[in-house]
Amino acid sequence: MDVVTRWNSSLDMLERYLEQQQAIAATLLSAEVRRNAREIDTLEPADITDAEDMVRLLSPLKKATTVLCDESRPTVSLIVPLNHMIEQSMAQCDEDSTIAQMKRAILKDFTDRYQGEQNKFLQESTALDPRFRSLHQLNDSQREDVFDRLKLKATQMQNQVHI
Numbered sequence: 001m002d003v004v005t006r007w008n009s010s011l012d013m014l015e016r017y018l019e020q021q022q023a024i025a026a027t028l029l030s031a032e033v034r035r036n037a038r039e040i041d042t043l044e045p046a047d048i049t050d051a052e053d054m055v056r057l058l059s060p061l062k063k064a065t066t067v068l069c070d071e072s073r074p075t076v077s078l079i080v081p082l083n084h085m086i087e088q089s090m091a092q093c094d095e096d097s098t099i100a101q102m103k104r105a106i107l108k109d110f111t112d113r114y115q116g117e118q119n120k121f122l123q124e125s126t127a128l129d130p131r132f133r134s135l136h137q138l139n140d141s142q143r144e145d146v147f148d149r150l151k152l153k154a155t156q157m158q159n160q161v162h163i
Contacts (some may be wrong), residue, residue, distance in 0.1 A: 008065060011058045014051050021048065053099045061088035061106075077129035079114070080122050084137035086110055124150055 018025070027033060028040055043051075064082040068074045090107040114122055123146045126132045132159060135143045 008062050011062055012056050014055050018051055050098050057099045060086050076125045077132055080126040113151055
């Protein structure tokens with residue numbers, strides 16, 4: 001059932017329709033249904049393709065939402081890995097004709113969201129979380145920069161304690 005305030009309910013409906021598509025088509029072709037119906041509207045193949053594209057587009061967002069909601073106490077250390085996963089899934093590919101513009105809009109929103117000092121803080125928080133310590137989403141230079149900043153901060157804190 002579609003719930004206006006919860007976008008993932010629309011995704012769930014699309015997934016369920018695609019899962020049950022053959023059964024729905026068979027039912028619509030049955031003599032009993034055709035006898036009792038004046039006109040039966042069905043989806044065109046292009047509509048099915050659009051639905052499949054939407055499911056592929058929205059599934060990573062649903063996964064990120066689910067991860068955050070399933071955590072009893074979500075931490076900021078989740079933001080960098082989830083943001084990376086979403087950015088990777090929004091990369092343009094040849095088969096994206098229908099959803100290319102949506103991917104660009106989502107990617108722009110996520111890319112613009114965390115910049116500068118805020119991004120550095122999130123990277124450091126992620127590095128301190130044992131689950132994400134490897135910072136696999138960063139290249140070697142970025143990873144080294146994060147750990148150098150953390151070492152510097154730890155040294156500064158230690159020096160403050162000894163004063």
